[in-house]
Amino acid sequence: MPNPIGRVARLLNPRLVKVEERVDFLNQQLMTLAVHEKHDMKSALGARGAKLAPDDPDPMLTIDLGKSYPIESLFLVPLLSNSEKLKSILPKCFTIEFSEVEDFSEHRVLYSSMDRYFPETGGKPIKFNGQEAMARYVRLTVNQGHPRGKSEIFGLSEIVVISNGYPVSFGKKVSVVGALNVENIWYPDAITDGRMPLGVWEGGEWAKESEKGDLITTGSQEGEISWTVDLGETCDLDTVILYPLEVREVLEAELLPEKMEIQIRSGEGDDFETVAQWENPVPESNQPTPLIFPLNGRNARELRILGKRPRNLGDKFLYGLAEIEIWSDQQNISESKPVIRDAGGVQSTIGSLTNGYASARQILPVGIWLNQLHDRWRVEREIQALDPMRTQMASESELNATWGSAMMLGLTFLIPVFIVERRRLISRNQMDQLRKRIASDLHDDIGSNLGSISLIARTAKKDLVRLHGPEEVGEDLDEVESIARESSLAMRDIVWLLERQQDSIGDLVARMRETATRLLREVNYTIDCESSKTTAKLSLDAKRHLFLFYKEAIHNILKHSKASEVSIKLWDIGDKLAMEIIDNGRGLPTLQENQKDIPKLIAKLDERARVLEGQLDVKSERDIGTRILLTVKRSLLIAAPAIK
Structure with a gap:
């Protein structure tokens, strides 16, 4: 945000405003375009x-x-x-x-x-x-x-x-x-082999962990593996495109089988026929670009990729693929088709090899991908040309505005500016004082009253037992005490939500730990925070809805799951903050078991996610457990910087 002198400078120089607006617009464009990356290729350079x-x-x-x-x-x-x-x-x-x-x-x-x-x-x-x-x-x-x-x-x-x-x-x-x-x-x-040092044709949405292809370890370098796609009907196949799988855990590598064959067959009783072969020209080197195999209209219903030699990384032998595309008549006919992986006679259905995602992001058509890279180059060149002009114009305009303001307006201008800025600061301080007073009143008055109610209920129950009073009254007193205790705890949470000094992501995690200690005392639980932005300040609404989302999820686990283990994790996914809560309980009921309970169990979670403009993903398996994942753009959570 420009300072007062900068604001005046921009009022007096509309050209500077236009240049700054153009640079801001171009920077917004860059956020939507594929990223230009550099990959060192060892073979097929051009x-x-x-x-x-x-x-x-x-x-x-x-x-x-x-x-x-x-x-x-x-x-x-x-x-x-x-x-x-x-x-x-x-x-x-x-x-x-x-x-x-x-x-x-x-x-x-x-x-x-x-x-x-x-x-x-x-x-x-x-x-x-x-x-x-x-x-x-x-x-x-x-x-x-x-x-x-x-x-x-x-x-x-x-x-x-x-x-x-x-x-x-x-x-x-x-x-x-x-x-x-x-x-x-x-x-x-x-x-014309499609291999470019610009990397994989990807952009757009980020892939989830479950969408990032297939990786499998074999016992030795002699082990073979195959991936088979049933197209459902016989088609004329033009091209097969295989995307490498990026491995980033320990060793950075882009994996494809070191040696493989492309095989096809027209009918179920037919034998597979090898139509293409490939072997890494530089053994054990990375393959940072997709491999393209022209099939020139070969007729087939099934296509199989036969991996004949794995990649050796340290003491491991790995096979990996990120995506399989099979093109016929300029259409990817393998999209969403199940892939059968056969590894040593063990067959598995893999859905992440035809879902449209590479190892990191969504796959783009190569024409759109190249067009975005070209547009990025054009936009970056324009920004590079405008930045020095903007800096010089801003410097000159602010200098002129400073001298002009001092000579022409003097105190006549400075006093109103000072008054306006002071009023804004006073107003902000008043709001802070109001929040503190409300929190203090809640804690001292209402908290004291709730504590008194709880104490009176306990005392009355003891008197009831001593005097052998009716059991129904004892049960009512138990309920009164329980409600008072729960209300007191809820009030403590409200006081914390109003506290401005505890607005960071790190403060949220600390409160989550305190809440878990209180609610999950009979459950084995872990809370991990791997976010690098723990000092970032949350807006009041974001802090409230994130914490209430977390409490609702924990209450659901306690009431319905009968879980013995709970894992809670916060981490960064690109420009988003992710919160994941996993339990090993009974799982959500299936639709056949109870049509009404499912929306009730997740309705409040879904409502909080919508308010935060986030994405909620709930996965549950009977007697295995439930996974709740909330992802929200960090820009929607962070509070605006305080005016000083």
Whole structure:
């Protein structure tokens, strides 16, 4: 928030306000876009070419798409490497052409830089609008590369051609004039294999732990594993895409089987036929990008990924996959299909391999993903250009406002500002004093009265026993004492909720521990807080609803679950705070057992979650227990900073 001088400066300089509003808008845009990451690839880096002598023809890359498509967009993905030399071999000047005939006798120029150097992008993808032009062949001609002595060289990681949102260039054949090939590292087909140093095609929502693919340990390096997808009907399969599983617990690794086969069969009684094979060209190296296997319309009902050799990490042999996509007619037909994993004859149904999530976030169509990365580059460049301008304009405007205010307005201006600011502080202090007085009154007056009621009930009960009075009256006195005691405890919670000095997440956790000590004294329980934001101040409403959500969940466990163990945990998930409560009790009743109890048990929890604008996830299994997970964006919980 600008200081008073800053506010005046912005009133006198509308250009500064417009620049700041534009920067804020651009920063909001960045929060919605996929993140540009750098991954070090060991194989299939892309394609390189060279013009070895001045009289040699210009190097060219030509992609045959197999048939004509309306081209929506084309992306060039530059190399991204730790080597400074490799960073700088994006062609300086180039031309991109479309054609429906192989010899390009009829063609359309999509882009030509002529004699202008194309700017370096720092590894960001470059987008060209295809304007729905029909083309079967795409050609990139390098008019000028990077000088290396008398030669000129160039290199690219990937060329991605998008039609109707689908990457029609993946797996297509490439011909090169002036190629510089290195086995398994630089070769023409590596420019259409879908492998890019930008990583996995993900963005959007964060994946839950149960949505992060499949990881299994085998006893030795000889153990095999298979994942089989039944498509439900026979289809013409175009492409299979396998996403690596990220492991971040001890060793950082991106896992795929070190050696595997793609197999298909048309009917249940048929044998599986191997249609593709893959072996890690650099054994035991990470695979940070999806693997793409073109099947070119092979007909099948079932597809199986056969892992023939696991990845060795330390003393473990691991198989891992994050997601399986099977594409037919530009649609992912494996989405939500169950996957049968067979590991040493033990079969399991895996639902997390076709749920649309990679290891961290939701999978995006590659066209949308590249488009977001390109937009991020454009937005970041604009912010970089505007930031120095904003800083200079703000500095100059605030300096001018300071001198102008001192010379022209003087005390006439300063006194009203001082009065307004002082009134705001006085008003805030009055509110604090009111909260303290209410808390004190509750604690001293009502608390004292409740204590007196409880004491009178106990004394009356003793007199009743001594005088052999009616048992019904004794039961009523027990109930009065119980209600008074519970009301006193509830009043203590209300007093705590009003206390401004105990508004942090850490204070909430401390109160949760105190409440658990009181309510769960006959249950084995644990409370863990792994949040890194324990000093952050909560708003009054957020503090109240979080604590009451927690109390309601604990009361449900005590009343209904008959649990002997309870686990309570708070931690961070991205920009969210998560609260998880797990018990080993009876679980929620099924719908067949009781149609009415289920909504009653979770209605208050759901209401608190909605008020907090959070997400509630309740999972329960009969005689196993119940898991309650509440996730709320931290920005909705944190109190506005105090005015000083």
